[in-house]
Amino acid sequence: MSSLRFLCDEEIEDVFGESSGDNDSNFGYDNTELVLNEDEDLDYLLSDDTDRSDSDENQSQNEEYEENNNEIADPLFISKDGRIWNSEPTSNQSGRIRSENIITLPPGVTRYAKSRIDTPKDAFLLYFPKQIEKIIIENSNAFGQAKYGLQHIEIDSNLLYAYIGVLILAGVYRSNNETTDELFDEDNGRPIFRAIMPQKTFRYLNSIIRFDNTMSRRQQSSSDKFEPIRDLFEKWNNLLPNFYNPYESVTVDEQLLGFRGKCPFRQYMPSKPAKYGLKFWMLVCSKTYYVWRIQPYLGKPIGALTSERNQGQRVVLDLVDGLKGHNVTIDNFFSSHELGQILFAKGLTMVGTMRKNKRSIPPKLLECRKLPLYTSTFAFTENTVLVSYVGRKNKCTILQSTFHDSNDVGCGPKKLPAIIDYL
Template structure:
């Protein structure tokens, strides 16, 4: 006989109806026995005592209801329908244990060719020209204007800095980074016996120190009015001019990564952050969108802390949407600080896919994914909507890795030893774009010890500019120095030489380096 299934609402009524039928049958049996008593033991049915019937009926009711509820939920799960454990904890997202209702992901064409833009390609002829696309003549003039303005106010014997000398000053900073002398006192770099002749040939140490002490990026006298509405007022003008150049010169590939960069700084700053997992731990946080293939910094935004007394709601979503604006047909990879179901939906509307780890306390997740009891190590549990997939991977006992993807729509798992889902493998390949940028700029960083946060940001600006210029130069000239292992070091050395020796009207301070360079070339020949 086929067993009938009841819903959760029908189960209690069924049990009560069964009890009433049992009571009627018992009463009928008692009345028939009173009318005609028989001695046949087979027809005798004992009647339960009235004092215990109520408690037994209650126990029976509870057991029957629980049994029917378990059977109903189990049969619903077997049929592929989402039960309570597959509904999101917020109650507004319906997940499914299979991908039968999930639509296939068809990425739209990006419409652009990855690599340097046509604007950049037509303007790159030398290493210097690649760097000048980022640190433009407009930026150099801004540096000279505000540095001279501050120098005249503070120094009695101040001599104005021109664009050639400013480029020479930037060249000495980059060259100190090439020599990995960021922690070495600048006076030691200029020392007669233990220093390097190239620094002495470029400019005297007192001039280098004078420019370092007076370099500014805005007018200090007008800063208080701007600072009331902008914590970045001391650096805003230069930053906006520079950051607008980044997407103008390069088209990212299909995969991009959004993450944070920490510029190390321990001085006084109203928006200094503490990030214990970063090497510097204390510093200024910058949101970055990087091309995964090259780690080119495509868009950047400085985090200046919360405005007012209230925290920003959905900050991660706002950052990703802002730093990926203009992309179409790409896949964004980010960590659990940014990832949410609402972000995934909004990116899909923009024709952009999302792959990112997600926190287990998110209300959009179904309870079944965060439960680890009776789970096997290296097991994976999938949940699907029509346009997204979430996977729970258990690499070891007690650890749950949760990932949300709108790119992956099938429960694919690797057949290698750790049996990782395909979505997690793709995430691992693309998650390190910004971390790799931090690594490469830190190798030959021009950062110097300073108590001024705008100067710390300026050093990072030069580091990122030099690396981005290297990416452009290698894309335009793929055969350049192909046999040398340390191409970026060679690039920086040659860039410094052009920065210190070229110009329409070289200043007296660069003539010494020209003579030094000529002597070194004769010796090498």
């Protein structure tokens, strides 16, 4: 699965009949605005002369019709978990915004952030407040004193900011392949690094920077692989929603941050450009790519015999906590009918690809052999749409949406369903 994209390469190829290319550093998402058609209001004709007996009779007839309908339901539209789907839409919103897609938070930079930012430094300090600075200084000094004694160089705010400045500049100059000696070299290095601090001081700070109380942690046994940075990371992660509210569409996906150092939860993903690194689950604004919440992937817990069950569902529910009225775009690792219903009950909708082994998919949507190219087969429940789209011969891609409620298909040569066109 590519980094921070809605569809994996194979699915894109199935849908469009061509390769999408590799672009793991970007989300590659074009946000589609919801177009309102105010002229198409749904008018209900209510008769004032209808008495209660007629109403009861109609209700009785409706119940009998539904019961008969269930008895004669097409077996191809009954999924393995017993869910009955319809071949035609069961609801009509007529261009109106659903209550589940009315966002309660005004999108963009929050008032809290606007009132505190006058300079670029102010913006940086929002994400690096005094509480985080204090954790680093106290724990680093404690470790340095325990290791070097009287030779320890005391870290204060100015020295810490100078150290961070060197790291940021190294990124600006794309110096990830340069050694420390090359960065501070008097002949070939950049003078700005030597002007900030001596190389010896930089190496020393590298050796003692700590984010927790190392001495007490070594005396305790813990199964948390993330413990050395857990406290600081959680405080920083909780800051992210305070400064920005996402637009109506958000995305949940994975991101591999390249890293080849020693780490108990380092991942090897050959499909990624970096191949080795630390994997994070992220929820981002699909329009601006702002990371609204982030969670590390730590692999199997220490001592665990099996992997976590329903991990994708758990990750999505953790990351969307605090959102209401948004549409969540996900890929087939996370997507399931159960997750769609849970999100819908929370006032959120979702759009995502589905793995074909899901028990909620009716057999009709899995029949793609001998179907003409660019054929779409739909299945509906009260609040969910499934579509099977034949993008290549004898191959289909299945998508689920609680955001859409129709079987609209584009008029282009490939007749893309509205669900795919949204992505």
